[in-house]
Amino acid sequence: MHPRAPWRWLAPRRLIGAERAFGPDFVSALSARPRLAIGCGRQAALATRLLRGPGCAAVQILDPRIDPAHWDLVIAPEHDGLRGGNVITLLGSLNPVDDLWLAGARKAFPAFGALPGPRTALLLGGPSAHAAFDQAAFDALAVQLQALLEREGGSLLATTSRRTPVEIRARLRERLARLPRVSWYEPGEGTNPYPGLLGWADRIVCTADSVNMLSEAAATCAPVFAFGVERVDGRPRRFIDSLLSLGRVRVFDQSLLAYPVVPLRETARVAQEIRQRLALQD
Numbered sequence: 001m002h003p004r005a006p007w008r009w010l011a012p013r014r015l016i017g018a019e020r021a022f023g024p025d026f027v028s029a030l031s032a033r034p035r036l037a038i039g040c041g042r043q044a045a046l047a048t049r050l051l052r053g054p055g056c057a058a059v060q061i062l063d064p065r066i067d068p069a070h071w072d073l074v075i076a077p078e079h080d081g082l083r084g085g086n087v088i089t090l091l092g093s094l095n096p097v098d099d100l101w102l103a104g105a106r107k108a109f110p111a112f113g114a115l116p117g118p119r120t121a122l123l124l125g126g127p128s129a130h131a132a133f134d135q136a137a138f139d140a141l142a143v144q145l146q147a148l149l150e151r152e153g154g155s156l157l158a159t160t161s162r163r164t165p166v167e168i169r170a171r172l173r174e175r176l177a178r179l180p181r182v183s184w185y186e187p188g189e190g191t192n193p194y195p196g197l198l199g200w201a202d203r204i205v206c207t208a209d210s211v212n213m214l215s216e217a218a219a220t221c222a223p224v225f226a227f228g229v230e231r232v233d234g235r236p237r238r239f240i241d242s243l244l245s246l247g248r249v250r251v252f253d254q255s256l257l258a259y260p261v262v263p264l265r266e267t268a269r270v271a272q273e274i275r276q277r278l279a280l281q282d
Contacts, residue, residue: 001026001039001047012045012064022047036280045071057278061094073277075270077211079238088273090266091242092215098265102199102220109196115155116181120148120256121201121222122156123213124172126163130234131209138168141227142175144254145205155181157197161210162187198222203256208232211239218248218264227252 003011007021019027026047033056039048040061049070052058057072068074068084076082078089106113122145127133149156158176160169169186176182185193198204204217208226217224226249229240243249248264274280 001044003043003046007046008043011043012049012066012070014046014049018046019050021050026050036278059274059278073274075274077235077239078242079211079235081235088270088277090270091246091264092218092239092266093212094267094270095212095216095219096267097198097216097219098263098268101195105195105199109193109199112157112183112193112196112200115157115183115200116153118152118154118202119200120145120154120156121197121204121217122158123197123204123206123210123217124158124160124164125207125210125213126161126165126168128163128209128236130232130236131207131228132231133207133209133228135168135171137228137231138172139175141205141207141252142172144252145176146179147254148256149179149181153181154202155183157183157185157193157201159185159194159197160187161213163209203258205252205256208240209236211236214240214243214249215264215266218243219267221261221263223256223259223261224249225252225256226250 001022003021007015007018019030030050033051033053035055036057037048037051038059039045042064045060045064048058048060052071059073060071061075063076063080063082064074068087072086074087076087076089077093078091145156173184176184198216198220201220201222203223205225205227206213206217208229209232214226226240229251232240
């Protein structure tokens with residue numbers, strides 16, 4: 001949902017006339033409120049705040065940056081530091097990855113299953129305000145992965161994200177393309193194979209900049225190795241440190257030794273807690 005100016009400038013603060021921010025259809029919804037309204041992000045937080053009322057519980061995903069008391073429940077990552085009696089925290093970000101999702105991913109991308117093992121999924125992010133990834137870092141990663149493939153065999157399934165700089169994508173793609181059994185995918189190249197990579201991976205290497213990719217990788221049944229942990233600070237670093245302390249993720253090294261895995265699946269736990277707190281029936 002996209003509120004109009006001037007309400008979008010200060011959302012989710014409730015300015016005079018905020019009920020008109022989302023247009024006539026939303027005004028109609030206010031007169032026949034649903035039983036439950038769920039929104040994600042600052043703009044949607046204004047909508048859920050307006051919908052909250054008799055007969056309608058409001059759940060806001062992510063820190064609304066104002067008092068959480070304006071919603072019945074607020075769902076926020078632990079590393080954001082938001083706390084309160086109506087705040088449910090989770091480790092990482094919400095995602096759909098579970099056994100059923102992974103089975104569907106394998107069915108949708110059967111060709112990955114024919115690749116020789118061990119299959120290593122490589123999830124590449126890039127630099128951000130809290131992550132100092134440069135060309136040298138990615139070159140070092142490529143050298144270590146090349147040595148791994150030469151030593152163990154197996155397959156490498158690599159994908160980039162929108163955060164990966166174009167010049168780094170091109171350099172890594174050229175470098176890794178020289179190796180046998182390497183599959184490379186970029187955003188916009190046909191059907192996104194990302195679910196298939198997670199579904200078929202025997203192990204996952206993920207750059208440490210992305211909370212979302214690490215959360216999704218940690219929800220699989222594969223060992224996860226974070227590359228460049230020392231290059232990350234702030235809230236993302238707090239998240240990574242929690243994963244390392246829990247033992248779900250390990251720091252990337254050249255061995256990538258397997259270890260016992262308990263998938264981290266926070267979405268189902270959060271959903272159940274919402275049902276309990278709001279007395280919702282399945």
